[in-house]
């Protein structure tokens with residue numbers, strides 16, 4: 021008796037004239053999506069059974085012909101019964117059928133250890149030079165007392181009665197895919213074939229303990245905020261000899277209030293008074309290499325940018341460095357006393373067009389034409 025009254029083609033989302041390949045493809049896609057082990061939708065199991073039934077009928081030319089002519093009633097009179105299967109451990113069947121594990125290699129045995137995340141914060145100037153930083157983190161490692169076995173030293177595990185020490189249970193199942201002998205890990209001993217009656221007191225039988233570690237990390241020059249450094253094999257220990265996971269160190273580069281970083285370039289600002297700008301001045305300017313003297317000629321204008329070539333951040337894992345661009349800012353006096361006011365008024369009276377004329381040389385004209 022069919023479990024669903026829904027249209028099989030609609031359930032699989034295929035056209036009535038879909039060929040075998042298209043039907044298989046559609047089922048495969050839906051099976052991945054709806055399998056109760058991976059789907060969190062509440063009706064996933066019901067829908068999974070429905071699409072499996074639809075696939076069972078449409079993948080067989082006899083039942084498909086019957087269904088095409090007479091619908092669900094035709095199948096009933098033809099004596100069709102959809103397979104009933106247990107929902108647990110279906111991935112074995114899928115892998116036999118599709119030739120791969122569609123749920124991505126679960127199972128027991130040797131496994132790679134999990135990755136560990138860690139974070140560090142460094143100054144921008146350290147990001148420019150590169151720095152060695154101590155990074156503390158915690159990892160799960162094999163328990164030293166029982167050497168990862170979980171068994172209290174001096175005692176022995178006993179053979180699992182359920183699987184008689186084989187670690188696997190064999191089960192024959194009939195399904196849409198045919199008949200399979202399925203070997204599943206024994207749930208009592210979790211596939212080990214042994215039962216630990218006296219677990220290790222240190223790790224409580226888990227075989228793992230948490231260990232604090234501190235590793236020196238070479239932060240490369242030119243690193244950007246938010247980049248990660250991978251420490252291969254420094255993460256959690258693998259199980260049954262599987263390799264250890266990795267540690268990913270997230271690097272925060274602290275903003276430096278003196279600078280703005282943009283890619284490999286660094287920007288900063290130099291503040292002049294109107295008098296300094298008018299008379300010319302030498303200013304001490306901070307760069308990531310330290311301070312430098314910056315000569316600003318008489319008549320330098322607000323908004324001008326002085327480029328210190330190659331004084332920016334180094335290119336990460338590359339050659340050369342970005343530039344340091346210094347933006348010229350000129351402050352206009354906000355409050356004047358009488359004496360200052362008279363001086364400025366006298367200055368203004370003595371000024372003419374020539375005082376503010378921009379002496380643009382031919383070269384400067386050429387440059388501005390390209391901006």
Ligand SMILES: [Zn+2]
Pocket residue numbers: 180181182183184185186187188206207208209210211212213214
């Ligand atoms: Zn067992």
Ligand SMILES: [Zn+2]
Pocket residue numbers: 163164165166167168169170171220221222223224225226227228
């Ligand atoms: Zn232990």
